[in-house]
Amino acid sequence: MPDEVQLVMPADPEFLRLARVTAMGLASRLSFTIDEIDDLRIAIDELVFGLIGTKGRPGRVTMRYALLAEGLEVTGTGTFEDGLPTPGLTELSELILNAVTNEHALSPDGPTPSFRLLKRRGGA
Amino acid sequence: MAFDADRRQELREKFTEFAASRHPAARAELIEAHLGLAEYLARRFANRGEPLDDLVQVASTGLIKAVDRFEPERGLEFSTYATHTIVGELKRHFRDKGWAVRVPRRMQELHLRLSTLVSSLNQQLGRSPTVAEIATAAGVSEEEVLEALEAGQAYRFTSLDAPMPGEEAGSLATTLGDDDAQMTDVEHRVALSPLIQKLPARQQKILHLRFFEGLTQSEIASRLEISQMHVSRLLARSLAVLREAAEDE
Numbered sequence: 001m002p003d004e005v006q007l008v009m010p011a012d013p014e015f016l017r018l019a020r021v022t023a024m025g026l027a028s029r030l031s032f033t034i035d036e037i038d039d040l041r042i043a044i045d046e047l048v049f050g051l052i053g054t055k056g057r058p059g060r061v062t063m064r065y066a067l068l069a070e071g072l073e074v075t076g077t078g079t080f081e082d083g084l085p086t087p088g089l090t091e092l093s094e095l096i097l098n099a100v101t102n103e104h105a106l107s108p109d110g111p112t113p114s115f116r117l118l119k120r121r122g123g124a
Numbered sequence: 125m126a127f128d129a130d131r132r133q134e135l136r137e138k139f140t141e142f143a144a145s146r147h148p149a150a151r152a153e154l155i156e157a158h159l160g161l162a163e164y165l166a167r168r169f170a171n172r173g174e175p176l177d178d179l180v181q182v183a184s185t186g187l188i189k190a191v192d193r194f195e196p197e198r199g200l201e202f203s204t205y206a207t208h209t210i211v212g213e214l215k216r217h218f219r220d221k222g223w224a225v226r227v228p229r230r231m232q233e234l235h236l237r238l239s240t241l242v243s244s245l246n247q248q249l250g251r252s253p254t255v256a257e258i259a260t261a262a263g264v265s266e267e268e269v270l271e272a273l274e275a276g277q278a279y280r281f282t283s284l285d286a287p288m289p290g291e292e293a294g295s296l297a298t299t300l301g302d303d304d305a306q307m308t309d310v311e312h313r314v315a316l317s318p319l320i321q322k323l324p325a326r327q328q329k330i331l332h333l334r335f336f337e338g339l340t341q342s343e344i345a346s347r348l349e350i351s352q353m354h355v356s357r358l359l360a361r362s363l364a365v366l367r368e369a370a371e372d373e
Contacts, residue, residue, distance in 0.1 A: 033252035
């Protein structure tokens with residue numbers, strides 16, 4: 001069972017900084033380089049915005065950070081009160097995420113839309 | 125920002141023409157003719173902790189939206205319509221980004237110091253440094269390094285296309301290389317999509333190098349002769365602009 005950190009935050013872009021800083025702190029513990037940390041930050045932005053849109057929505061996002069031997073796995077699960085469709089990823093977002101993560105996926109459907117990303121430490 | 129009667133009439137006709145043709149040259153002319161309005165409104169929001177250049181950029185974005193959306197047949201003066209749109213854009217800028225720009229001076233200074241340090245560590249190590257390595261070299265804690273790195277993102281909307289004070293700048297020649305010929309058709313199609321085309325040339329270049337050529341931020345920094353942290357800020361800025369533009373479309 002890997003070490004795990006959870007963060008529950010309002011589905012508002014103002015709180016995205018907390019999601020990024022948490023990821024950066026954990027990535028630093030895993031000896032990520034700052035290039036890799038910046039990739040992680042970009043990935044979290046893209047995926048969280050894919051859940052909440054750029055203006056946010058009523059509800060919350062639960063972030064889970066798992067410290068794996070190979071790197072950091074981040075999942076985000078939305079619980080929203082607006083009943084609106086989840087924005088999802090644009091073609092450009094997919095391109096960006098392909099460049100900055102080792103694995104990523106976003107499931108916009110269902111009552112709790114979610115995403116997952118895996119960022120491996122260099123060479124891992 | 126006042127036109128004489130002849131010029132006003134000329135611009136009205138240009139708007140009618142643009143509404144029918146959507147011709148890029150007409151669009152560019154209309155935008156250019158009203159840049160003074162954008163600057164005038166940006167100045168009204170100055171002295172609130174944001175550099176004027178950035179406010180002018182935000183106001184110009186509002187102006188472009190106004191030109192694109194204006195419907196001359198409704199009989200409204202463009203300046204009235206555009207003022208509403210531009211002020212809305214400026215207010216949204218302050219509302220959405222307000223907290224991001226309030227960074228303690230101590231962190232701003234550390235961010236600047238780290239920018240130079242990261243570049244020299246990159247050279248020494250032959251790779252991007254870890255946070256622990258940066259902290260040791262700077263004589264600060266890892267937490268402070270992380271805080272300073274994140275503080276850099278607060279500059280997303282403050283002078284991002286320019287280097288921060290004390291940072292080195294790459295020349296235009298280094299940023300606009302001639303290797304675009306190596307782009308494939310698919311890359312051209314995506315990279316030159318209308319949204320990306322709206323970005324300054326250097327930001328387009330950095331996006332291309334990072335996401336299409338797969339260079340790391342440090343490699344891009346080296347190629348463009350700017351710091352890794354400057355690349356990081358420009359990327360963050362570009363993505364934020366693209367995201368907002370995509371949502372507005």
